[in-house]
Amino acid sequence: MTNAKWVAGAFVAATAWGSVAAAQETLTMWYHGAGNEGEAKVLNQIITDFNGSQADWKVELQSFPQAAYNDSVVAGALAGNLPDILDVDGPVMPNWAWAGYMQPLTIDESKIANFLPGPKGMWDGKLYSIGLWDAAVSLVTRQSILDELKLRTPTLAEPWTLEEFNGAMEAAKASGKFEYALDLGTAWTGEWYPYAFSPLLQSFGGDLVDRSTYKTAEGALNGEAAMAFGNWWQSLFTNGYAQATQDGADRDSGFGAGKYAFSWNGNWAALGALKAFDDTVFLPAPNFGAGAKIGAASWQFGVSAKSAHPDGASKFIEFALQDKYLADFANTTGLIPATATAAAMTENYKEGGPLAVYYSMTEANALVRPVTPGYVVQAKVFEKALADIANGADVAATLDAATDEINADIEKNGGYGH
Amino acid sequence: MASKFTVSHRAGWLMAGPAFGLMVMFILVPFFFAFALSFTNQRLISPNPTEFVGLSNYRQLLGVGMLTLEPVKDDAGIVQLKDGAPEYPALRSFTRKNPDYPHLDGMRELFSFNLSGDKITYVLARDVVFIKAVLNTFLFVLIVAPLQGGLALGLTLLINQKLRGINVFRTIYFMPVVVSIVVVSILWRIIYDGNNGLLNNILTGLSFGAFQPVNWLGETSTAMGAIIAMSVWQAVGFHMVIWLSGLQTISPTLYEAASIEGASKWQVFRYITWPGLKNTAVLVLIVITMQAFGLFDQINVMTKGGPLDSTQTIVFQAIERGYGKQDISGGSAISVLLFLLVLSVSLIQRYLTRSVEAK
Numbered sequence: 001m002t003n004a005k006w007v008a009g010a011f012v013a014a015t016a017w018g019s020v021a022a023a024q025e026t027l028t029m030w031y032h033g034a035g036n037e038g039e040a041k042v043l044n045q046i047i048t049d050f051n052g053s054q055a056d057w058k059v060e061l062q063s064f065p066q067a068a069y070n071d072s073v074v075a076g077a078l079a080g081n082l083p084d085i086l087d088v089d090g091p092v093m094p095n096w097a098w099a100g101y102m103q104p105l106t107i108d109e110s111k112i113a114n115f116l117p118g119p120k121g122m123w124d125g126k127l128y129s130i131g132l133w134d135a136a137v138s139l140v141t142r143q144s145i146l147d148e149l150k151l152r153t154p155t156l157a158e159p160w161t162l163e164e165f166n167g168a169m170e171a172a173k174a175s176g177k178f179e180y181a182l183d184l185g186t187a188w189t190g191e192w193y194p195y196a197f198s199p200l201l202q203s204f205g206g207d208l209v210d211r212s213t214y215k216t217a218e219g220a221l222n223g224e225a226a227m228a229f230g231n232w233w234q235s236l237f238t239n240g241y242a243q244a245t246q247d248g249a250d251r252d253s254g255f256g257a258g259k260y261a262f263s264w265n266g267n268w269a270a271l272g273a274l275k276a277f278d279d280t281v282f283l284p285a286p287n288f289g290a291g292a293k294i295g296a297a298s299w300q301f302g303v304s305a306k307s308a309h310p311d312g313a314s315k316f317i318e319f320a321l322q323d324k325y326l327a328d329f330a331n332t333t334g335l336i337p338a339t340a341t342a343a344a345m346t347e348n349y350k351e352g353g354p355l356a357v358y359y360s361m362t363e364a365n366a367l368v369r370p371v372t373p374g375y376v377v378q379a380k381v382f383e384k385a386l387a388d389i390a391n392g393a394d395v396a397a398t399l400d401a402a403t404d405e406i407n408a409d410i411e412k413n414g415g416y417g418h
Numbered sequence: 419m420a421s422k423f424t425v426s427h428r429a430g431w432l433m434a435g436p437a438f439g440l441m442v443m444f445i446l447v448p449f450f451f452a453f454a455l456s457f458t459n460q461r462l463i464s465p466n467p468t469e470f471v472g473l474s475n476y477r478q479l480l481g482v483g484m485l486t487l488e489p490v491k492d493d494a495g496i497v498q499l500k501d502g503a504p505e506y507p508a509l510r511s512f513t514r515k516n517p518d519y520p521h522l523d524g525m526r527e528l529f530s531f532n533l534s535g536d537k538i539t540y541v542l543a544r545d546v547v548f549i550k551a552v553l554n555t556f557l558f559v560l561i562v563a564p565l566q567g568g569l570a571l572g573l574t575l576l577i578n579q580k581l582r583g584i585n586v587f588r589t590i591y592f593m594p595v596v597v598s599i600v601v602v603s604i605l606w607r608i609i610y611d612g613n614n615g616l617l618n619n620i621l622t623g624l625s626f627g628a629f630q631p632v633n634w635l636g637e638t639s640t641a642m643g644a645i646i647a648m649s650v651w652q653a654v655g656f657h658m659v660i661w662l663s664g665l666q667t668i669s670p671t672l673y674e675a676a677s678i679e680g681a682s683k684w685q686v687f688r689y690i691t692w693p694g695l696k697n698t699a700v701l702v703l704i705v706i707t708m709q710a711f712g713l714f715d716q717i718n719v720m721t722k723g724g725p726l727d728s729t730q731t732i733v734f735q736a737i738e739r740g741y742g743k744q745d746i747s748g749g750s751a752i753s754v755l756l757f758l759l760v761l762s763v764s765l766i767q768r769y770l771t772r773s774v775e776a777k
Contacts, residue, residue: 071741074463099463189722245636245725247613377743391638391725397526400510401546404524408478409743412459414466 024051024058027312028083030073032299034063038332042325050319057312059085077101082304084313089191090131090297091369091379094123098373098417102128103305106314111321118296118366119338124417130317131300132326133335136362137196138282138294140255140263140273146281149175149261153283156364160286162232169241172261180242183260186390187246193383194369196264197233199285199293202367204229208378209370209406214418217378217406222399225290230395232288237390244390267358268334274354282357285365296366298335336362373416377409449757456751462744475751481544483522485512489536497536504536513542548752551723551730552759558646558731559710559763566650567702570657571695575687577658578665592655599652603719606648610634610720635721638728645716645729653709657702664698665691700771704764711760732756 029047033039040063047059062083064072070092076082077099088096096102104126112120112130119131146153149171154160160168172181185192198208205225209217220226236242243250255263256276263273273280285292301320303313326342329335330349336358343349343359350356369375385402389395410416431438456475460468489497489504497504513522525542528549532538543549577588594602609616612633621629634644672690681689714733717723723730723738732752740749 077463095463098465100465101463245612245633247611250613377745380738380742387724388726393726396508396510400514401526408524409745412745413461413464417465 024056025309025312027057027059027085027307027309027316029059029061029085029316030069030076030083031061031063031087032066032069032089034065036333039329042328042332045328046320046325050316053319054315057309057315059316073101077304080306082306084304084307084309085316086302086304087299088121088129088302090118090121090129090300091191091194091371091375093121093129093300093302094371095373095376096302097123097128100305102302103307103310104128105130105303105317106311107318107321111318114340115338116296116336116362116366118362118368119298119300121297121300121302123371129300129302130321131298131338132320132329133298133333133338134296134362134366135298135335136267136294136296136358136366137199137264138267138270138284138358138361139286140265140270140280140282141261142277143279143281145172145261153281154286156284156292156360159284159292162286162288165286165288166232166235168262169236169239173239173241175261177258178261179254179259180240181261182236182242183246183251183254183263183265184236184242185246185251185264186243186387187248187251189383189387191379193386194379195295196266197386198369198382199295199365199367200233200288201226201229202293203285203288203290204232205290207370208382209372209374209410211370214370214372214374215410215415217403217410220403221382221406222396222403226399227396229288230389230399233386234389234392234395237392244387244392267336267355270355270358271334271348282355282361284357284361292365293367294361294365295369296362297368372418374406374410374413378406381405381409449753452750452753455747456754458747460747460750462741462746464744471747475747476755477544478748479545479548479751479755481525482528482549483525483542483544484539485509485519485522485542486537486539487512489538506538509540547723547727547730548732548735550727551732551735554642554728554730555711555713555732557642558649558713559707561646562650562710563703563706565646566654566657566706567699569650570654570702571661573654573658574661574665575691578662591658594652595655597652599715600719602648602652603716606644607635607720610644610648612636636725638726641721641725641728645713645720648720649710649713649716653706657706660702660705661695661698664695668694700767703771704767707763707767708760711756711763732759 031039031043033043043061047061051058070089073082073086073088073096077096082101086102088102093102105128107127107130112127115130116134118134120127121129121131143153149168151168151171152160152164154164169181172178185196194208201207201221206223206229207220207226210220237244250259254260255265255273265273267282270280270282285294301317303310303317307313321338323337323339323342323345326337326339327345330337330342330346334348334355336355337343337346337349340359343356344351347353348355349359370378372378381402385398388398457470457472458468459471487506487509489506491497499505509527512519513525515523522542525544526546528541528543528546530538530540573591577584577591612618612631612635614631615634617634618629618631622631632640634640668691672694673686676686676690712733713731714737717729717731717734718737721729723734733756736749736752736756739745739752
């Protein structure tokens with residue numbers, strides 16, 4: 001290419017860009033997935049398609065690493081400096097909506113009618129955020145392990161009971177073939193604890209907070225059901241079924257290396273488990289008395305309260321909700337597409353696909369984490385309580401203290417607007 | 419007409435100005451903010467208005483109580499035994515909604531002891547985690563200050579020799595100081611790993627397999643010790659350099675005189691080196707103490723206060739509450755308490771070291 005041609009090309013490109021920018025209003029967007037190439041590619045595709053599909057709006061993306069994302073939003077909000085569109089972790093959304101960082105979406109109800117319940121971020125009776133995907137947790141093991149330990153294969157209709165679950169752990173331990181029977185993922189400190197383990201508490205009949213009022217945790221987190229859960233949780237460690245402190249590397253590759261018989265893990269790790277063993281199976285959550293439960297709600301899109309163009313922001317989010325993008329995300333990240341029609345378009349979640357079982361689990365067992373602005377604090381309190389109990393703390397005293405701390409926080413916040 | 423005095427002062431203020439302004443903006447103003455916020459219910463993010471709550475944040479943090487319990491007796495007054503030990507009524511029946519013990523409501527056991535007969539005495543705290551954080555921080559300071567100062571002095575004496583290649587050793591000892599503490603913490607987390615960390619592997623190798631691997635950061639008995647050892651290793655080089663600068667202010671003529679007099683090595687240290695280092699020692703001690711009270715990064719990267727609160731510290735709690743749990747007022751109250759603690763400890767140290775100088 002000659003110099004003259006190159007200069008001409010650059011000139012054309014520059015003027016073309018200038019004229020487009022002049023005609024379109026810019027919408028800024030923050031996303032938590034910096035460093036994740038696959039996600040970035042799909043999101044950039046959506047943005048390019050949206051920017052090209054109409055002449056009014058132009059979305060500009062800024063990505064943050066996930067670990068720093070929530071802090072960045074809070075800092076940005078305190079400085080009055082939020083983007084138009086932001087993504088938000090489902091359980092955190094009520095906190096930001098209550099604090100006045102977000103505004104309700106203006107999206108046609110019919111567009112999300114067939115969505116799974118988890119990805120719909122409802123607060124105060126209004127839709128504040130909507131997710132393109134959901135996540136689910138299952139008990140990962142191998143068919144050969146089930147056969148060898150002579151265990152019944154649980155189904156969604158007939159999940160393992162508490163006795164069956166404990167029996168499975170004991171059998172795996174007694175076989176002597178595994179370092180530990182169960183890989184709970186205690187290495188993943190942070191949101192994993194409330195996301196993965198609070199459904200177990202809920203399956204016992206307890207909860208982080210009394211959901212009928214959201215004003216107290218008394219009875220929910222320290223009642224009889226919660227005490228039963230706490231004692232069972234501690235027994236997992238005192239019986240030597242699981243590790244209270246786990247090495248991060250063991251969490252990532254321990255099951256594949258045969259160190260564990262069972263792994264309590266999310267669907268994002270499912271493809272890796274399938275690669276490790278041909279006969280990997282994903283078992284549904286056990287039912288400890290009050291029904292089998294797994295967590296729901298993952299990252300979702302919303303519009304910031306201070307956005308000057310909420311209509312454009314909502315348009316972009318609505319545009320992103322097309323089945324083909326849901327399918328693209330699911331194919332890249334392994335997450336569960338939010339609609340059945342999108343699931344049918346994916347390799348993994350279509351009927352008979354290797355991960356289709358996760359879609360049914362989410363449909364059957366999903367329970368969102370408590371929908372309250374106080375969840376952010378409750379999650380931290382719950383995580384510490386579980387870690388302490390796992391390390392041998394007194395169950396009743398620990399759950400009492402956690403209850404008191406949650407109640408004090410609710411009181412300090414004037415009931416969080418409930 | 420400005421006198422020469424005020425003119426020179428003006429120049430002084432001008433030169434100090436930038437540093438002074440920054441310190442006011444980033445240290446003084448935030449401190450007064452924290453002081454004021456600690457008397458309110460300020461949240462990190464909240465639509466609710468801020469309210470003045472008086473001393474309630476401090477009461478919550480510092481509330482302690484005592485309770486003595488007698489074992490459960492049957493009607494005849496005979497102590498009931500359970501698994502061979504006397505059985506006591508459940509503590510939570512006194513600390514939760516018991517109208518007879520309103521002052522103990524919401525408290526938890528800090529520790530218990532058995533003084534006379536079969537009575538058991540509980541020391542209770544309203545905020546057990548914070549009290550543990552204070553105790554841990556003091557433990558850290560009490561061990562680290564003398565250990566780090568002493569080790570640094572030892573290293574200084576070793577490297578203050580005229581040997582070939584001594585700069586190599588100086589560099590090696592100083593190297594950890596240059597590396598960010600966060601990076602050092604991540605590396606040591608790998609070294610301390612319970613399965614196949616470097617430390618476990620070395621100890622197993624040296625003992626020909628007799629040593630059982632220890633999860634250094636995962637056990638309540640070893641976690642704090644592991645963090646102390648790593649912290650001392652990281653910071654000792656810095657204080658070594660300060661000692662070294664102190665050593666080099668001592669006049670060589672004193673040493674020459676000592677060698678002519680035939681003084682032993684110990685006498686040289688005891689009567690020339692140590693007295694000459696007195697001011698440096700005060701500096702080193704105060705700096706280490708203040709840094710040790712601020713223990714945070716290692717905890718945040720390596721243990722997050724666990725296991726079972728064995729590595730909770732004051733600053734970690736301040737940040738965990740203020741930012742993690744969005745309770746700015748609680749975090750501020752902790753910061754104010756930390757300030758008062760460090761201030762009083764520094765004043766005591768200043769008083770003690772001044773009396774030593776006067777001798």
